[in-house]
Amino acid sequence: MKKAILTSILSICIPILVFGIQTNDPKNLNDSTKIQEYQQVLHVKGAKVYGENGLLTKSEVLNILSVSPAIAAQYERAARTRSIGTALLIGGGALFTGGIVMMVNGMDTAIDSYGSDMSEFSDKYYTGLIIGTIGELMLDGGIACTIIGKVKIRRSVSNYNNSLNQTGCTPVQVNYQIGLLDNGNFGLKLTF
Numbered sequence: 435m436k437k438a439i440l441t442s443i444l445s446i447c448i449p450i451l452v453f454g455i456q457t458n459d460p461k462n463l464n465d466s467t468k469i470q471e472y473q474q475v476l477h478v479k480g481a482k483v484y485g486e487n488g489l490l491t492k493s494e495v496l497n498i499l500s501v502s503p504a505i506a507a508q509y510e511r512a513a514r515t516r517s518i519g520t521a522l523l524i525g526g527g528a529l530f531t532g533g534i535v536m537m538v539n540g541m542d543t544a545i546d547s548y549g550s551d552m553s554e555f556s557d558k559y560y561t562g563l564i565i566g567t568i569g570e571l572m573l574d575g576g577i578a579c580t581i582i583g584k585v586k587i588r589r590s591v592s593n594y595n596n597s598l599n600q601t602g603c604t605p606v607q608v609n610y611q612i613g614l615l616d617n618g619n620f621g622l623k624l625t626f
Contacts, residue, residue, distance in 0.1 A: 516583025533566025
């Protein structure tokens with residue numbers, strides 16, 4: 435009987451000494467949370483990407499999409515296109531407004547001897563016309579880049595979500611606990 439008890443104690447203690455006790459301590463779950471992030475389904479609202487815990491930043495999305503480098507690169511290009519579109523919208527709006535102001539200041543209106551209005555255009559008017567035209571073209575390009583970037587962001591997230599379903603097998607975290615368990619019993623607990 436003593437040999438059986440000693441053998442059972444040694445069979446429990448040797449794995450504990452070799453492998454240690456693994457618990458559900460947050461320090462031990464760093465790698466497992468990364469695996470769980472990779473298998474989460476993403477949702478897009480507008481051009482913002484949401485995960486299970488809410489809105490994700492660009493770096494978090496790239497971290498999740500890094501499972502597939504092609505999809506991550508597609509998302510990064512789409513986000514860059516959208517940010518370029520936003521910059522073009524802001525710059526184009528400023529140039530267009532400045533061009534209109536210059537055009538108005540460059541017009542001289544006078545009344546001739548017959549009582550009709552006579553408009554004269556100075557160099558300032560033509561300069562404002564050129565600046566306003568450039569601003570309008572930038573606005574058009576900004577609208578196009580913003581829409582294309584939004585569509586490509588949606589496509590990259592859709593490709594990622596489809597790749598989760600096609601793999602057939604998703605990585606799962608396996609934890610074990612040896613010794614005194616959460617329910618007060620002594621033994622081995624596997625969670626996956």
